[in-house]
Amino acid sequence: MGEIGDSLLRADEESFTRRPPKSTQARVRYLLSQVRTTRAVAALLGVSMRSVERYLQGTRKHPPRPIADRLEAEVRRRWQPRVRERARRRATDTGITVETRARFGYTAAPGSTDDGRVRRVTQHLPPAYAARLLEARAAGAGEAELRGIVAEGLQEIYFKDRGRRAQDLRVEFTDIDYIDIGYG
Structure with a gap:
């Protein structure tokens, strides 16, 4: 995205009434509630289903930087759609x-x-x-x-x-x- 698109995205995020989840486990749990299956979450993040299960259980807490960035971006993209629309x-x-x-x-x-x-x-x-x-x-x-x-x-x-x-x-x-x- 370019400068204006990024600025519009920041304006959307400034309207959030609550903060998005911070921990890896909470982020994966949120994505799972949105897309419903571990397979879909794994496809979004580009990891195996077993990795998603490990993140959910909390046995793996710190994903590699590219995966952590994708996880954060996917959560932010889906966070509070009604608040954004309002x-x-x-x-x-x-x-x-x-x-x-x-x-x-x-x-x-x-x-x-x-x-x-x-x-x-x-x-x-x-x-x-x-x-x-x-x-x-x-x-x-x-x-x-x-x-x-x-x-x-x-x-x-x-x-x-x-x-x-x-x-x-x-x-x-x-x-x-x-x-x-x-x-x-």
């Missing part, structure tokens, strides 16, 4: 907040500069852009499409001030240092 619905009603430091380039009327420069911007985007961004992500859009939606939102709200200035301005959103998206 947070996304709230975001489509109230909008999202984008905080970023990135290079913004411009295409504007003659006589103005088109040199890109790094800016730090924190801006609340209205519900329409939040809905478009979340729908595109749910549809499996690539990072370029997500970046285009965020760039369009920042262009209209931050740079054009909701249409009150710089009518012919087009903004390019590149070289992202960091981006943090928050729901609400």
Whole structure:
């Protein structure tokens, strides 16, 4: 996943009301409750069914790093789906907040500069852009499409001030240092 996709994932995780399980045994138990069989858990993690049984019994507590990372990722991906959905619905009603430091380039009327420069911007985007961004992500859009939606939102709200200035301005959103998206 790219920078914007990762940021949306972090925004989802910030809405958790409880922490995901920490121990290997609790994580495997949770996955087993979700997918129902040790065979399915083993397939998710890329280990044998016997390894899954050992993790469940607690006889093996520390899996190798790649397996531990997959285990954590699978648990986080499935953790509190209703809470995530409620947070996304709230975001489509109230909008999202984008905080970023990135290079913004411009295409504007003659006589103005088109040199890109790094800016730090924190801006609340209205519900329409939040809905478009979340729908595109749910549809499996690539990072370029997500970046285009965020760039369009920042262009209209931050740079054009909701249409009150710089009518012919087009903004390019590149070289992202960091981006943090928050729901609400």
